[in-house]
Amino acid sequence: MAREMARRTAVLGLFRSAEATADGVDALRAAGFRDHDLDVLTDSPFPEGAFGEREIHHRLYVFPLMGAACGFAVGMLITVGTQMSFPIVTGGKPILSIPPMINVMYEGTMLGALIFTVLGVIFESRLPRRLDRGYDPRILRDGLIGLEVKAAGDQVDAARDLLRQAGAVDVVGAEREPDRAH
């Protein structure tokens, strides 16, 4: 299974319209390609489900919560630690003065949540990555829509044919990275 996965190559069909791309997705599904073998590449966000794509599963919402917890802990460590390490009474306030600690801990909590959210977005977007396959500059330059198919063996030619039949203006990918199994 692992070896078969390693041999898979990305075939990319380039379309002019969202309708043709959606037709391509349908045709590939009908030919037995699974949802996770297909991906649509666009130069801007399209409404969810425009290409009949599957729902995306992610854990982005966990990241801000983790970040907030870490930020709160660091905030508490700083506020408690600095006051305990340098115990000078100022303004008649107790050494562990809760109201001002809340301000710093709150900022720490929010900072942690913000940093972890951004890390989560990058991680869940599968970035950073190299652009050596499954991508064509015409997608972002000219506004073409890319339909990427991950295929292996005979499926590569079948995918190329299906993409052309669906109206792809160009099919790229497999010729740049030949299938080593054959």
Next chain:
Amino acid sequence: MKDRSDLTPKEINRDLLDFPLHKPLWFFGVSLVFVTFITAGLVTAGFLIMVGVGVMGIDRPAMWAFLITNFVFWVGISHAGVMISAILRLVHAEWRRPVTRAAEVLTVFSLATAATFPFLHTGRQWRTMYWAFPYDFWRGVWPDVRSPLIWDPSAIFTYLTGSTLFLYVALLPDLAVAREYAKGTMRKVYAVLSLGFRGTTRQWRLQALAGILLSALILPVFVSVHSIVSWDFAVALVPGWHSTVFAPYFVAGAVHSGVSAVATIMALMRRLFRLEKYITPDHFDAIGRLLIPVACGWLYFWWMDFYFGIYSRATDEVAVQFSRTFVYPYNVLTPIFLLAGFFIPVPLFLFRRVRRNITAMLWLTLLVNVGMWLERFIIIVPALTYKQPFSFSWTAFSPTWADWLMTLWAFGLVLLGVLLFAKFFPIIPLYDIKEGQTIKAEVQIGRVKVPAVVRE
């Protein structure tokens, strides 16, 4: 939104990457002017560090003046990014599209500039870092979190980091487009910064979620930052500052000046970068309408502060409000800030013709910020110069050349920052404009076609 044109993705890329990928002559001339401002500020700052804060006009009892006025003013301007970007993103306001990035950029540079002022103001700048950050293990001297002057760095650090990350995440897709157009070293820079973004459905979905999540997270930070700035004053025992409405008063003022600054920047960008197709009178109309309730809210809080100051009949409070209203030069500056900040622009914003006149909006929003700068000055200086029973050493505040040059430095720093950003990155989000073009539609109702937006 009536002024919408049909634009192809290629056209959008060409128009919005034109300035980052080419170098018009005026760019160098304008940059030189801002660099001159910054150099003047740097020389002044160097002199200030060498000689001491006495080079500014401050003297007992008014030890807070221009530096702190500039600090509060630029922190206020930095609230533009969140107001425009986060709130309008959360409510799906369609007119936000060409505006959000400029607002976010303005936030980052104005906040970074604001942070320089308290640093210089402390007088012993080489010691400021261990007052604010817990790193000095060797001496065992730690920040005193009970001081409001320690809350400031924590709030500003959080807001600056958050705003920069917010800006970067929203910039990722556009960096990928710039990568495809740039050549040489810049292509490599864009390639590294774009992290290999290629526009998959997963990446776009997460982009949308990131916009919502980061907006929701940064909004409470936005409220906290200016609240904490106001507490620098409100938790002190100085008459005229010791007010419970200070936090919302400061936040409302920040939004008023920030949104006005965004309108000013938009008008300048439209002209300089030839963005007439993207920034239309509709956008100024929307901002003008937004400014009316914001300005009314700000005036309401100003009145609350003034009213409760005199209603208490506390001698000190009444004396400070008296000084702000009747003592020269504050008796001149107070009417000017009220006229410039509210009574001239806001009645004019009521007229659609004014809101859609971009030149008028440029000057009116500039006027608002003249008023807002003066408002901060009036909050700070008269309260300190009020002669209390034990003020044995007393002088009125009078700004020196150093005060004016440091004010100029801030303008140079913020404007050069925005200009340089626009030189290297698209100042209008390409993908946001393209998305707007994708989901726009026209609905025929009777004999008119009405613009509509398709939403999920």
